[in-house]
Amino acid sequence: MSQTNTPPRLELRGITKRYPAVVANDGVSLVVAPGEIHAVLGENGAGKSTLMKIIYGAVKPDAGEVFFNGEPHLAKNPRESRALGISMVFQHFSLFETLSVAENIWLGLDQSMSLEQVREQIAATASKFGLPLEADRPVHTLSVGERQRVEIMRSLMTHPKLLILDEPTSVLTPQAVEKLFDTLRQLAATGCSILYISHKLDEIRSLCTNCTVLRGGKVTGTVDPRNESNASLSRLMIGAEPPALQHRDATLGDVALSVRDLSLTSEATFGTDLHHVTLDVRGGEIVGIAGVSGNGQQELLAALSGESVRAPRGSVLLFGNDIATKNPQARRAGGLHFIPEERLGRGAVPMHSLAMNGLLTRASDLVKSSFISWVSPSRNAMLARDVISRFNVKAGGSDAAAKSLSGGNLQKYIVGREISVAPKVLIVSQPTWGVDVGAAAQIRGELLKLRDNGCAVLVVSEELDELFELCDRLHVIAKGKLSPSIATREASVELIGEWMSGLWEKVV
Amino acid sequence: MDEWVVGEGRVISLEARPAQSNFWSIASPLLALAITVVIGALIFAAMGKDPIRGLGVFFWEPIKSTYALSELAVKATPLILIALGLAVCFRSNVWNIGAEGQYLIGALFGGGVALTADANTGGWIVVAILVAGVIGGMLWAGLVALLRDRFNANEILVSLMLVYVATYLLTYMVYGPWKDPQGFNFPQSKTFEKATQIPRLIDGLRMNIGLIIALASAALLWVFLFRTFRGYQLQVGGIAPAAARYAGFSSRGALWTALLISGGAAGLAGALEVAGPIGQLTPYVPAGYGFAAIIVAFVGRLHPVGIVFAAILMSMFYIGGELAQSRLGMPKSLTGVFQGLLLFALLACDTLVAYRLRVRT
Numbered sequence: 001m002s003q004t005n006t007p008p009r010l011e012l013r014g015i016t017k018r019y020p021a022v023v024a025n026d027g028v029s030l031v032v033a034p035g036e037i038h039a040v041l042g043e044n045g046a047g048k049s050t051l052m053k054i055i056y057g058a059v060k061p062d063a064g065e066v067f068f069n070g071e072p073h074l075a076k077n078p079r080e081s082r083a084l085g086i087s088m089v090f091q092h093f094s095l096f097e098t099l100s101v102a103e104n105i106w107l108g109l110d111q112s113m114s115l116e117q118v119r120e121q122i123a124a125t126a127s128k129f130g131l132p133l134e135a136d137r138p139v140h141t142l143s144v145g146e147r148q149r150v151e152i153m154r155s156l157m158t159h160p161k162l163l164i165l166d167e168p169t170s171v172l173t174p175q176a177v178e179k180l181f182d183t184l185r186q187l188a189a190t191g192c193s194i195l196y197i198s199h200k201l202d203e204i205r206s207l208c209t210n211c212t213v214l215r216g217g218k219v220t221g222t223v224d225p226r227n228e229s230n231a232s233l234s235r236l237m238i239g240a241e242p243p244a245l246q247h248r249d250a251t252l253g254d255v256a257l258s259v260r261d262l263s264l265t266s267e268a269t270f271g272t273d274l275h276h277v278t279l280d281v282r283g284g285e286i287v288g289i290a291g292v293s294g295n296g297q298q299e300l301l302a303a304l305s306g307e308s309v310r311a312p313r314g315s316v317l318l319f320g321n322d323i324a325t326k327n328p329q330a331r332r333a334g335g336l337h338f339i340p341e342e343r344l345g346r347g348a349v350p351m352h353s354l355a356m357n358g359l360l361t362r363a364s365d366l367v368k369s370s371f372i373s374w375v376s377p378s379r380n381a382m383l384a385r386d387v388i389s390r391f392n393v394k395a396g397g398s399d400a401a402a403k404s405l406s407g408g409n410l411q412k413y414i415v416g417r418e419i420s421v422a423p424k425v426l427i428v429s430q431p432t433w434g435v436d437v438g439a440a441a442q443i444r445g446e447l448l449k450l451r452d453n454g455c456a457v458l459v460v461s462e463e464l465d466e467l468f469e470l471c472d473r474l475h476v477i478a479k480g481k482l483s484p485s486i487a488t489r490e491a492s493v494e495l496i497g498e499w500m501s502g503l504w505e506k507v508v
Numbered sequence: 509m510d511e512w513v514v515g516e517g518r519v520i521s522l523e524a525r526p527a528q529s530n531f532w533s534i535a536s537p538l539l540a541l542a543i544t545v546v547i548g549a550l551i552f553a554a555m556g557k558d559p560i561r562g563l564g565v566f567f568w569e570p571i572k573s574t575y576a577l578s579e580l581a582v583k584a585t586p587l588i589l590i591a592l593g594l595a596v597c598f599r600s601n602v603w604n605i606g607a608e609g610q611y612l613i614g615a616l617f618g619g620g621v622a623l624t625a626d627a628n629t630g631g632w633i634v635v636a637i638l639v640a641g642v643i644g645g646m647l648w649a650g651l652v653a654l655l656r657d658r659f660n661a662n663e664i665l666v667s668l669m670l671v672y673v674a675t676y677l678l679t680y681m682v683y684g685p686w687k688d689p690q691g692f693n694f695p696q697s698k699t700f701e702k703a704t705q706i707p708r709l710i711d712g713l714r715m716n717i718g719l720i721i722a723l724a725s726a727a728l729l730w731v732f733l734f735r736t737f738r739g740y741q742l743q744v745g746g747i748a749p750a751a752a753r754y755a756g757f758s759s760r761g762a763l764w765t766a767l768l769i770s771g772g773a774a775g776l777a778g779a780l781e782v783a784g785p786i787g788q789l790t791p792y793v794p795a796g797y798g799f800a801a802i803i804v805a806f807v808g809r810l811h812p813v814g815i816v817f818a819a820i821l822m823s824m825f826y827i828g829g830e831l832a833q834s835r836l837g838m839p840k841s842l843t844g845v846f847q848g849l850l851l852f853a854l855l856a857c858d859t860l861v862a863y864r865l866r867v868r869t
Contacts, residue, residue: 307753328756338754346750359740360755373737404527 007070015064042214085161253283256456288471335424391416408439566828583823590801593770606667608798614775617644645775
């Protein structure tokens with residue numbers, strides 16, 4: 001990027017934003033040049049999202065100034081920001097499933113264009129930036145990657161001067177990530193600046209030319225990521241390098257959990273049907289299921305956990321016993337425990353204390369069964385205190401409400417609650433989703449320890465790195481079908497990425 | 509975030525609290541009461557009455573003598589019982605709006621048993637009356653559970669509509685089969701035998717053992733909600749249905765348990781009322797207790813102790829409304845105005861539990 005005398009596209013000076021419990025941004029300054037792809041790197045809770053909302057005009061800072069193209073930027077709301085040329089692609093899409101691509105994009109624009117003009121514009125923009133999209137497809141038929149393209153297309157139609165992308169690759173296959181990066185590089189070459197929010201170090205190093213690192217709301221460094229290593233970026237981001245995991249060879253036991261030709265139609269309107277899913281997990285191994293979200297993971301997990309009991313008889317076996325129509329309590333009694341991806345509201349009751357949340361899955365240990373099943377607050381508290389100390393959960397004691405904990409600490413509590421019963425089978429969905437690096441490393445370590453003790457572990461995750469780090473064997477789920485398994489040491493990111501698009505038949 | 513500009517550039521804004529305020533969860537009903545009193549005084553003034561005297565009728569007259577207190581207890585008893593049952597429902601996210609109907613069927617069943625008594629019947633009949641009331645209320649609420657469970661019918665609508673069915677059933681019985689032959693064709697049953705009278709606590713006062721039953725029920729409910737696993741399961745289903753599914757708690761079981769408990773409690777209240785203060789079946793048994801108890805349950809924070817206090821307050825409004833009519837010549841509907849004021853003031857004040865007000869310049 002040539003340094004000329006033109007003012008920076010965006011400049012933040014001393015941005016501070018306080019919330020009642022936390023200082024989200026503390027004197028943050030950063031400068032983005034025209035045409036620069038600038039990464040904002042930080043863990044969950046480092047203040048990235050708040051900062052972006054301030055730039056986008058959705059949140060007002062308590063102190064500090066924002067300059068856009070050298071002018072003070074005083075947008076009071078996102079609409080004014082968009083008018084100035086600031087556009088944002090959110091992590092969660094806001095698309096109407098039943099409308100076509102063109103109609104969805106048309107809705108977001110001012111109404112000066114006809115739908116026909118919008119179609120032409122889409123075609124033009126698509127070829128210019130290598131962003132293939134069929135304008136007339138209804139959105140519900142699109143894959144997650146394609147939906148993201150619709151969101152990006154919607155932003156590009158407004159000819160932004162600054163595009164903000166919030167964790168855009170969390171829903172993409174590795175191949176789709178490469179395509180996205182090509183598009184972004186072309187876009188930057190036209191002079192549009194890009195703010196790229198992520199916690200994935202490899203991506204930032206391959207895409208971005210400048211990087212601001214946040215930790216605890218403060219800037220800990222502004223570096224050129226191309227000159228950095230993962231280790232050095234990680235030090236800036238978390239203050240330390242994540243501890244390496246000990247991975248020993250598996251000592252395989254008997255088949256613990258077995259899924260036999262499970263087909264199931266989804267109850268949700270735009271859910272995914274399962275087709276002939278077959279799967280075995282043995283004691284002493286960790287089996288991973290990779291895949292882009294929305295490809296049947298929720299449906300499969302519900303059938304395995306017992307939250308759905310619609311699976312055909314004989315399709316889910318626990319140590320050879322048919323559990324397909326058993327409820328979660330019966331499955332837990334048989335040694336199968338489950339950790340869902342939603343912590344608040346599913347894995348834990350947000351308003352209840354940690355002590356009371358123990359009763360969700362540990363009632364058989366906690367409730368004295370007689371004619372009336374009595375609840376004992378002291379026993380509940382004892383279990384919670386035990387989990388808190390054993391798994392190093394930072395919480396205000398056993399009486400702290402589940403919702404008062406940070407994501408990582410609540411996850412540690414839930415994982416601890418399920419692990420401390422010494423389950424024979426553990427199913428985990430997104431074990432470290434939205435969890436800080438330290439807690440993630442701890443949770444992964446606990447899962448490995450569990451495996452070494454002979455537990456059969458099934459991990460469903462969208463994070464390939466995590467699966468490669470943890471698992472002995474990998475499956476891929478795509479469009480409700482499950483691939484055959486492959487030993488992790490024989491798999492590559494490219495291969496799994498291909499499988500994620502459902503392309504394993506030609507290989508096998 | 510909501511903001512209001514209040515002159516000279518000052519801004520009042522609502523700011524989310526990091527945690528719910530324990531202070532305000534108790535202070536909010538008190539502040540709501542204060543607001544109700546202030547607005548009530550303004551209403552008296554606007555209608556040309558002395559506000560002090562008007563408020564006195566509502567807040568002092570009902571507690572100034574033993575007789576007044578006894579009357580207060582007579583009103584509060586059904587409200588406490590019904591509201592306790594509703595608290596179980598609402599905590600389980602089951603929206604039973606038809607407690608009035610369950611109360612009426614309880615009264616009808618209890619009344620039916622009372623009518624079988626003759627001059628030789630012993631005092632044991634009271635037990636049969638109360639049991640019949642509970643069964644009647646459970647039956648009526650069980651209908652709601654059945655319709656919801658089998659046909660996924662909305663329990664709000666079904667329970668509410670069953671109130672009207674219950675009213676017509678009562679009307680039919682007192683105009684038809686159970687009409688007193690010596691009643692000069694008035695639509696009412698014969699007066700119940702003396703043996704059916706719910707035992708009174710103090711001679712000469714209408715207050716009866718129903719009050720003891722209601723207070724004991726409040727204690728039982730506390731134990732059920734906070735010390736039994738069943739009570740815990742119900743509440744998890746209410747506030748976090750996905751967590752209940754994850755844990756494997758049956759939502760059908762919760763639906764039936766909650767409705768049967770609240771139906772039984774309302775039916776018991778109905779039986780206590782007809783065999784107590786009323787002493788016969790008339791078309792005037794429905795007094796709106798079943799609906800007022802909804803307000804009682806929420807003003808009482810769905811908590812047994814809170815409900816007892818809220819029921820006493822609500823009874824004061826009932827008595828105050830009647831006194832305002834006879835003493836001040838004001839419409840009896842003032843009762844409803846006060847009840848509504850209190851509920852809305854509470855809903856507004858509850859904002860302070862989760863938010864705080866900030867004034868910035």
